Amino acid sequence: xxxLAQFLFLLFSIFTVLCAVGVVVNKNAxxxxxxxxxxxxxxxxxxxxLDAYLLAFILLLVYxxxxxxxxxxxxxxxxxxGRQSFGFSGLTTFAGLMSFALLxxxxxxxxxxxxxxxxxxxxxxxDGAHMKLYxxxxxxxxxxxxxxxxxxxxxxxxxxxxxSKKHDGLEDLK
Amino acid sequence: xxxxSLNEYVIISALLFCIGFFGVLLRRNTLVVYMSLELMLVAxxxxxxxxSRFNNTMDGNIFVFFILTVxxxxxxxxxxxxxxxxxxxxxxxxxxxxxxxx
Numbered sequence: 001x002x003x004l005a006q007f008l009f010l011l012f013s014i015f016t017v018l019c020a021v022g023v024v025v026n027k028n029a030x031x032x033x034x035x036x037x038x039x040x041x042x043x044x045x046x047x048x049x050l051d052a053y054l055l056a057f058i059l060l061l062v063y064x065x066x067x068x069x070x071x072x073x074x075x076x077x078x079x080x081x082g083r084q085s086f087g088f089s090g091l092t093t094f095a096g097l098m099s100f101a102l103l104x105x106x107x108x109x110x111x112x113x114x115x116x117x118x119x120x121x122x123x124x125x126x127d128g129a130h131m132k133l134y135x136x137x138x139x140x141x142x143x144x145x146x147x148x149x150x151x152x153x154x155x156x157x158x159x160x161x162x163x164s165k166k167h168d169g170l171e172d173l174k
Numbered sequence: 175x176x177x178x179s180l181n182e183y184v185i186i187s188a189l190l191f192c193i194g195f196f197g198v199l200l201r202r203n204t205l206v207v208y209m210s211l212e213l214m215l216v217a218x219x220x221x222x223x224x225x226s227r228f229n230n231t232m233d234g235n236i237f238v239f240f241i242l243t244v245x246x247x248x249x250x251x252x253x254x255x256x257x258x259x260x261x262x263x264x265x266x267x268x269x270x271x272x273x274x275x276x
Contacts, residue, residue, distance in 0.1 A: 009178040013186045020190050020213055024197035029205050036209050039190075043216050046186070049178070050227040055238050059216075062242050067212065067249045074253050075205055078260050096199035100192050107188035116180050127232050137236050149243050156247035163254035 009049055016042030029075045037068045051126035054134060183224035190217035204256055204266040208249075215245055 019042060022035035040063045047056035127133055138146055194217060197210030219238045226234025260266050 005177045009182070013182075016186065017189055017193070020193040023206070023209055023213060024193055024200065026206075029203055032206050032209055036213065039213065040216065043190075043220055046183070046220060047223055050183070050223050052223050052227065052235055052238075055219075055223060055235060055242075058239070058242055059219075062246050063212075063216070066246060070249060070253055071205065071209060074257060077257070078205075078266060093200065096196050099199060100196040103195055104188065104192040107191065108185060111181055111184040111188055116184060126227070127230060127235070133232050134235070134239070137232050138239070142236055142240075145240060149240060152244065153247050156251050160250050160254045163251070163258050 005049065008045070012042050012045035012049065016046065030072065033068055033071045033075060036071070037064050040064045040068070051129045053129055054131060180224055180228040184221055187217045187221035187224065190214075190220065202268045204259070204268060204271075207268065208252055208256070212245070212249070215241065 016039055019035045019039035023032050023039060026032040026035055040059060044056040044059045044064075047053075047059060191214050194210045194213035197213065198207050201207050201210065219241055222234040222238050222241075226232065226238075256266060259271070263271060265271070
């Protein structure tokens with residue numbers, strides 16, 4: 001009889017993969033965005049199984065809360081779902097499937113035969129579960145990357161403001 | 175207690191990455207292509223967290239922390255670019271955005 005951890009892993013992984021397939025094959029962009037939301041919930045469940053509680057929470061907060069909401073907002077703003085053509089050419093589908101199979105074979109070979117020997121989880125301390133360790137690493141080893149990320153966020157914010165402005169003055173430059 | 179091994183997490187991550195890659199190649203709507211790209215990013219973070227957990231280090235978790243931050247910024251900029259593109263060309267279908275081709 002499989003135990004609860006194994007069952008939860010199976011449940012979350014099947015759920016995640018099915019929702020990921022839903023993102024790709026859904027005709028409606030709004031449905032695809034909701035599939036992405038469910039897929040992220042499944043990935044957050046897998047993070048919880050890996051004892052990374054803070055990362056699971058941040059994933060739900062940032063991705064499911066902000067990113068998917070932004071996607072839905074843009075989809076509704078552009079209002080493209082009625083007029084899009086879904087007709088795939090046979091060649092594109094074939095090439096996509098072939099590259100999917102090749103990439104999956106390569107990565108799957110690494111995963112299965114790559115000698116990824118690891119000890120059993122219950123003998124290891126769950127480092128990712130401790131908030132204190134995140135803070136310790138972020139403020140000692142990774143202090144410079146934290147500051148760079150701060151600047152990156154500032155630059156991205158400025159870039160978005162510039163991109164979404166209407167450049168009426170630039171029309172005469174053409 | 176038996177839990178899932180590292181191989182199973184890496185297989186799930188590889189599968190998610192490949193599905194995202196397939197979506198990038200297959201779909202014509204720019205927004206859905208962008209969602210598939212996000213899916214690939216999330217798959218890589220899952221592999222990082224799994225490796226970090228099974229090797230008893232914190233570095234993978236910290237990397238995922240940074241990746242999530244960068245992804246938020248990236249989505250904002252990318253969607254702003256898509257909106258600017260739509261304002262200019264009135265379409266987000268990839269096969270109609272081919273003015274560099276001719």
